[in-house]
Amino acid sequence: MPDVSALIQLGWKPYYQQQLTLEEWESATMGRVISQERGVIHVQTSEGRRSIHISKGMPAFAVGDWVVLDASGKFIRLLERLSLFSRKAAGTKVSTQLIASNIDTVFIVSSMNQDFNLNRIERYLALANEAGVEPVIILTKLDTCEDPDQYIEQINAMDRFLETVAVNSLDSDSVRKLDAWCAEGKTLAFLGSSGVGKSTLINTLLGEHVQHTSSIREDDAKGRHATTSRSIHMLPSGGLLLDTPGMRELQLAGCEQGVDETFREIGELAGQCRFKNCQHENEPGCAVRAAIESGDLDGRRLANYLKLMKEQELNAATLAEKRAKEREFGRYIHAYKKSKSGKK
Incomplete structure (x- = not known):
């Protein structure tokens, strides 16, 4: 036993x-x-x-x-996975790359500086929602940010139900705000671009220097890659922390449900459009466009929704095409072997 x-x-x-x-x-x-x-x-x-x-x-x-x-x-x-994060492999290779599995909570990390980007946060949220994992937005660089409320307000305006926590990754007292998600047996994953402070935050959570950290470039506040492999670490609180490398080429594939959930207010409005196949461009009776004109919907949200939906559709179609070709090749090999064996 x-x-x-x-x-x-x-x-x-x-x-x-x-x-x-x-x-x-x-x-x-x-x-x-x-x-x-x-x-x-x-x-x-x-x-x-x-x-x-x-x-x-x-x-x-x-x-x-x-x-x-x-x-x-x-x-x-x-064993069958409870959750799975995957992405279209970086570059031109047509395949799916597995990122992490069996995650309870994903910390979506973004720094409160020039690199703060709502579109990027929404991309990570689509991945988390597709996997059915609880997302928590972690805003870093609290020690160098003069007005953290402006960043928190932008997240709240995007989705008021999102858990959002601002921390100084170098301060263990500040990082204790995350204790609720670090209980024994709970698995956390980190998503976020390079330089947002994931490795620094991990070192503070662990209470020791485990991950190498890199400074950011001062000209654009973007970071250098610090973590190059995926691994699980035990937290002093009993939780498990899974670190992932910075993913600058993160692309969605087969993630329609995750995108829809991330932009659920757009889906609700789309149901009120005059035409079922409304593209939310210049069609008459478009409830989505009407909401933008009235100020009830941010035009940036719609633009990013349409972009991510098209991206995941294109990548999913490309992967499906590859799988179809692989099946066709497999059938050819099977038929060839069968014909050879019949000649004996």
Whole structure:
């Protein structure tokens, strides 16, 4: 029988236990992927850490995954995920990249300086909402910001129900505002562009220097990449913290529900438009345009909504096309092998 208390500290929930057979629960070992390198995943179990070489036939892994191992530490299977963050791979490669799985709360980090960008925050919110994970907006650089209220008010105007916390990442007392999301067994993920202070905040939460930090460029307040790999860290409070690299090329794919939820007021207004296929441009009877003209809806919100919706549709279509080609090639190989075997 596994050490349940140790598993709970790693974020174990009834959701995962329900997926196990009685035999697996009694004889197998459950572990969580806490870091990943090229060709290797590092798994934390109640008995210690194991390194598993990824071989052909294994599924794609994400940091945060729960896996089942046999008594010798050999991989048996991957448990169904409670949540999953993914994105279209950076660059021109047509594929999906797994970012993190089984997250309870995502801290969307933005600095209160020239790099503050509502469009970027909405992009991260769409990812969080698609994954069904609670988002919390963390505004950093409180120690250097003369008027933090102006940034908080912009977030509230965008969505008054969003949890928003302003902190000085260098001050442990200030960071204690985040304790409510750092309880034992709770898994946190960080999303945010480079230079917003994620690594500094992580070091303060952990109470030690774990992540390398980099200074920002003074000319545009943008940061340099400081974190280059994904990994899970244990917090003194008992929570688990998953750090992700800065993602300057974050793109949405198959994320329509997440975008709709992030801009839910636009969807509600669209239902009042005269035409069901209204594009919210120059059509008569457009309730969305009417709301912009009356000042009830910010034009920036609509522009970003349309941009993100088109982006996710394009990327999803591209990925679907790739999968269709892969299936077609697979059928060709199968037919070829069958024809060869028939000639024998």
